[in-house]
Amino acid sequence: MSKRGGRRPTIIDVAARAGVSKSTAARALAGAPNINAETRERVLKAARLAGYERNHLAVGMRSGRSGLLGLVIPDIANPFWADVARGAQDRAAQNDVSLLVFSSDWDAAKEAAHLSALRRARVDGAIINPVSDSFDDLDRFGLPFVLIGSSAERFPDTSSVGSDIAQAVRLGLDHLAEKGHVAPNLILGPKSRLARARFLRSVHQHCVERDIDPAILVMEDGEYTVEGGRLAMQRLLKRPHVGHLAVFAANDMMAIGAMMAAREAGLSCPEDVSILGFDGIPAGAFTTPGLTTIAKPGREMGIRAVEGLFDEIEGRPEHGRIHLPCRLVERASLADLSVGTPQRKAGAGRI
Amino acid sequence: MSKRGGRRPTIIDVAARAGVSKSTAARALAGAPNINAETRERVLKAARLAGYERNHLAVGMRSGRSGLLGLVIPDIANPFWADVARGAQDRAAQNDVSLLVFSSDWDAAKEAAHLSALRRARVDGAIINPVSDSFDDLDRFGLPFVLIGSSAERFPDTSSVGSDIAQAVRLGLDHLAEKGHVAPNLILGPKSRLARARFLRSVHQHCVERDIDPAILVMEDGEYTVEGGRLAMQRLLKRPHVGHLAVFAANDMMAIGAMMAAREAGLSCPEDVSILGFDGIPAGAFTTPGLTTIAKPGREMGIRAVEGLFDEIEGRPEHGRIHLPCRLVERASLADLSVGTPQRKAGAGRI
DNA sequence: CTGAATGCTGGTAACGTTCCCACACCTGAC
DNA sequence: GTCAGGTGTGGGAACGTTACCAGCATTCAG
Numbered sequence: 217m218s219k220r221g222g223r224r225p226t227i228i229d230v231a232a233r234a235g236v237s238k239s240t241a242a243r244a245l246a247g248a249p250n251i252n253a254e255t256r257e258r259v260l261k262a263a264r265l266a267g268y269e270r271n272h273l274a275v276g277m278r279s280g281r282s283g284l285l286g287l288v289i290p291d292i293a294n295p296f297w298a299d300v301a302r303g304a305q306d307r308a309a310q311n312d313v314s315l316l317v318f319s320s321d322w323d324a325a326k327e328a329a330h331l332s333a334l335r336r337a338r339v340d341g342a343i344i345n346p347v348s349d350s351f352d353d354l355d356r357f358g359l360p361f362v363l364i365g366s367s368a369e370r371f372p373d374t375s376s377v378g379s380d381i382a383q384a385v386r387l388g389l390d391h392l393a394e395k396g397h398v399a400p401n402l403i404l405g406p407k408s409r410l411a412r413a414r415f416l417r418s419v420h421q422h423c424v425e426r427d428i429d430p431a432i433l434v435m436e437d438g439e440y441t442v443e444g445g446r447l448a449m450q451r452l453l454k455r456p457h458v459g460h461l462a463v464f465a466a467n468d469m470m471a472i473g474a475m476m477a478a479r480e481a482g483l484s485c486p487e488d489v490s491i492l493g494f495d496g497i498p499a500g501a502f503t504t505p506g507l508t509t510i511a512k513p514g515r516e517m518g519i520r521a522v523e524g525l526f527d528e529i530e531g532r533p534e535h536g537r538i539h540l541p542c543r544l545v546e547r548a549s550l551a552d553l554s555v556g557t558p559q560r561k562a563g564a565g566r567i
Numbered sequence: 568m569s570k571r572g573g574r575r576p577t578i579i580d581v582a583a584r585a586g587v588s589k590s591t592a593a594r595a596l597a598g599a600p601n602i603n604a605e606t607r608e609r610v611l612k613a614a615r616l617a618g619y620e621r622n623h624l625a626v627g628m629r630s631g632r633s634g635l636l637g638l639v640i641p642d643i644a645n646p647f648w649a650d651v652a653r654g655a656q657d658r659a660a661q662n663d664v665s666l667l668v669f670s671s672d673w674d675a676a677k678e679a680a681h682l683s684a685l686r687r688a689r690v691d692g693a694i695i696n697p698v699s700d701s702f703d704d705l706d707r708f709g710l711p712f713v714l715i716g717s718s719a720e721r722f723p724d725t726s727s728v729g730s731d732i733a734q735a736v737r738l739g740l741d742h743l744a745e746k747g748h749v750a751p752n753l754i755l756g757p758k759s760r761l762a763r764a765r766f767l768r769s770v771h772q773h774c775v776e777r778d779i780d781p782a783i784l785v786m787e788d789g790e791y792t793v794e795g796g797r798l799a800m801q802r803l804l805k806r807p808h809v810g811h812l813a814v815f816a817a818n819d820m821m822a823i824g825a826m827m828a829a830r831e832a833g834l835s836c837p838e839d840v841s842i843l844g845f846d847g848i849p850a851g852a853f854t855t856p857g858l859t860t861i862a863k864p865g866r867e868m869g870i871r872a873v874e875g876l877f878d879e880i881e882g883r884p885e886h887g888r889i890h891l892p893c894r895l896v897e898r899a900s901l902a903d904l905s906v907g908t909p910q911r912k913a914g915a916g917r918i
Numbered sequence: 919c920t921g922a923a924t925g926c927t928g929g930t931a932a933c934g935t936t937c938c939c940a941c942a943c944c945t946g947a948c
Numbered sequence: 949g950t951c952a953g954g955t956g957t958g959g960g961a962a963c964g965t966t967a968c969c970a971g972c973a974t975t976c977a978g
Contacts, residue, residue, distance in 0.1 A: 226963090226964055226965085227964065227965070228964080236927080236928090237927065237928045237929075238928090238929095238964090238965085239927070239928060239929075239930095239966090239967090240926085240927055240928075242965070242966065242967095243926095243927090246966080250925070250926065250927090251925095251926070251927085252925080252926060252927090255926080255927085269686060269687060270687065270964090270965080271628075271689060271963090271964055271965070272687055272688055272689055273624055273627040273628045273633055273689050273963090273964080273965095274628050274933090274963075274964035274965040274966090275964080275965060275966080276624040276933095276965095277622075277624045277625050277628050277933050277934065277935090277963090277964080277965075278932080278933055278964080278965045278966050278967085279933085279965085279966070280933080282624055283688070284688070292643070292649045292652060292653055293646050293649040293650055293653065293849075295644050295646065298643045298644040298649055299644055301643060301668075302643055302644065302670055302672075305668075305669065305670065309680070309684065312684075312687075314667050314684060314688050315667070315668075316665050316666070316667060317652075317656075317666075317668050318656065319653055319656065321653075329660070333660065333663075333665060335620060336620060336621070336623055336663075337623055337634070337635070337665045338622060338623055338624050442852070442853065472853050476853075479855070498644075498850070499849070499850040499853050501793070502793070502823050502827075502850050502853060502854050503853050503854065503855070504830070504854070504855040577933090577934055577935085578934065578935065578936095579934080587957080587958090588957070588958045588959075589934090589935085589936095589958090589959095590936090590937090590957070590958060590959075590960095591956085591957060591958075593935070593936060593937090594956095594957090597936080601955070601956065601957095602955095602956070602957085603955085603956060603957090606956080606957090621934090621935080622933090622934055622935070624933090624934080624935095625933075625934035625935040625936090625963090626934080626935060626936080627935095627963095628933090628934080628935075628963050628964065628965090629934080629935045629936050629937085629962080629963055630935085630936075630963085631963080
């Protein structure tokens with residue numbers, strides 16, 4: 217609170233202290249090659265003494281680079297996206313760049329407003345997970361950007377970073393199969409979301425490879441929320457089936473909802489019902505039983521997105537689409553039906 | 568991707584289009600009073616046509632205001648802090664200001680680095696929840712700031728925004744008492760954290776008011792994590808006690824850990840053990856049973872912090888400390904011992 | 919001993935905006 | 949007809965930085 221009023225020193229102050237011109241001071245501070253070593257030291261010392269700090273605003277104005285990057289995600293309160301944000305932040309900091317994080321809250325209008333705020337703040341580029349269905353906002357954006365997450369598919373020409381859904385689905389289905397659940401029931405997102413189609417396509421492909429007819433797959437749709445998962449599970453439970461019920465949910469929130477619905481129906485997990493999630497959110501560790509799930513590499517995605525954005529800004533040959541592998545997090549929500557004596561009721565799937 | 572290369576129009580372009588000088592154009596754009604209405608319209612139209620957008624970098628350089636605010640919190644992946652961030656963001660956006668969010672990850676060195684990054688980015692001020700114990704970093708910061716959260720106590724001279732711990736503790740203890748748990752066991756944070764002392768002090772005060780000797784209170788310390796809560800609960804269970812065990816945890820994460828420890832010990836909640844949390848994180852809704860807790864007003868805290876920071880920046884008389892009320896979120900982790908027939912075992916507390 | 923090349927430095931012009939001052943024009947009063 | 953006052957406009961400087969160009973020694977080849 218002490219020297220809050222004092223004007224912050226400029227490069228001219230430093231130059232005066234060191235007894236050189238501001239050009240020379242600038243060269244010393246920028247680490248330019250054509251400068252006498254002794255002079256450089258003198259300037260650097262003067263800068264340290266004066267408490268000089270380069271004014272990024274002035275630099276930005278002169279160079280056209282603000283040193284700011286934007287990140288627009290659907291929900292900062294979702295730990296997965298927070299993880300992405302942290303990865304991006306850390307990577308950006310390495311290059312002395314700051315990150316403007318905006319949460320669109322799944323609202324296309326809010327997203328457009330954020331994009332416009334990023335333009336006004338003169339960011340050098342942005343990382344975006346678009347919730348809007350229209351290309352217009354992105355077209356209007358007019359700055360370099362990289363897409364992140366599954367919606368990248370709609371924009372084939374822009375570089376993007378996402379998780380490898382096909383690999384993740386294979387991982388999940390293989391693990392399920394190992395435990396004796398060959399054709400699990402599916403809880404998917406809303407038909408309007410693109411991620412749903414991709415998830416389903418991967419499941420189909422995997423079935424074909426294993427000589428399983430995809431037509432026997434039973435599935436329900438729901439919102440990507442706990443409530444959506446609970447409702448979908450209730451519908452699933454109303455359908456006729458015998459024996460143990462295995463469910464692969466497209467999202468951890470839905471998986472948790474499904475777990476609740478099962479309990480409400482008097483079924484216990486994993487004895488009567490096996491549930492596999494997808495995302496890897498921390499809350500999955502706190503449910504009873506712990507949720508077995510496929511974790512997306514959120515932090516890594518953030519890092520790679522920033523690196524891709526740097527390439528995009530520098531105009532380096534674009535790296536195209538990156539798909540990062542997911543990993544299995546094994547907890548306790550899956551019954552092992554493959555062992556000699558079936559847990560409680562035999563058989564997987566339906567009649 | 569189309570017009571990405573095109574130079575963005577400046578106020579001079581707008582002035583040329585409208586056939587006026589840049590001074591006049593600036594007046595029109597700024598909404599200054601001393602300008603002909605017709606001229607203003609012409610300029611505004613020209614600006615719209617040109618797709619003009621004011622360059623915040625240049626404005627910032629001229630005015631000394633960057634239009635940027637900083638927010639430094641311990642953990643962006645913690646939903647409570649994410650909630651704070653969102654509130655702050657929304658409020659800042661109303662004043663056409665953007666927010667730089669930094670997560671210190673409970674690391675004092677990282678925090679210092681972030682503070683320095685904020686200075687470099689030339690933010691107009693910052694909202695900080697300091698994890699560092701030293702005043703030095705904050706003193707060195709040299710820009711207007713507002714403290715957020717419980718650590719504000721160490722800095723009596725700066726304005727701050729926090730939750731009303733005393734009110735929250737009273738709310739929790741009253742609710743516990745209503746259910747028949749008069750002197751609950753306590754799970755507290757590490758002794759080094761200031762929030763612990765404040766929490767404990769509020770509990771003592773409440774006891775004194777109710778003629779309960781604070782000395783009979785049993786407590787354990789732990790890290791503010793799930794694991795910390797589990798360990799603390801294990802120690803609590805090892806102590807001799809009879810009947811139903813009621814626990815008030817200083818943090819939801821710890822409460823969830825305590826719940827796990829109880830289950831691992833073969834005790835069921837809420838039949839054998841009652842647990843009350845503090846924070847209001849979403850994960851508390853997904854545990855079995857749902858965690859009854861005291862929710863802090865994260866979003867509101869973010870909003871008020873930004874407003875306080877605006878005051879601080881403008882040099883308006885500081886509003887001092889603000890303590891926002893918390894609210895009870897009742898779920899299912901508390902047994903009701905007050906009804907006619909005690910649930911299973913009678914009596915609250917210990918021998 | 920001259921000319922060019924090299925190493926280092928200083929001056930100055932931008933970048934886009936806002937603010938201050940000056941000026942031109944008009945109106946109305948003396 | 950002149951002067952004071954108001955209204956609207958234009959010109960320039962400034963903010964702090966970087967990039968470019970010119971200048972000054974010094975050195976070295978011819």
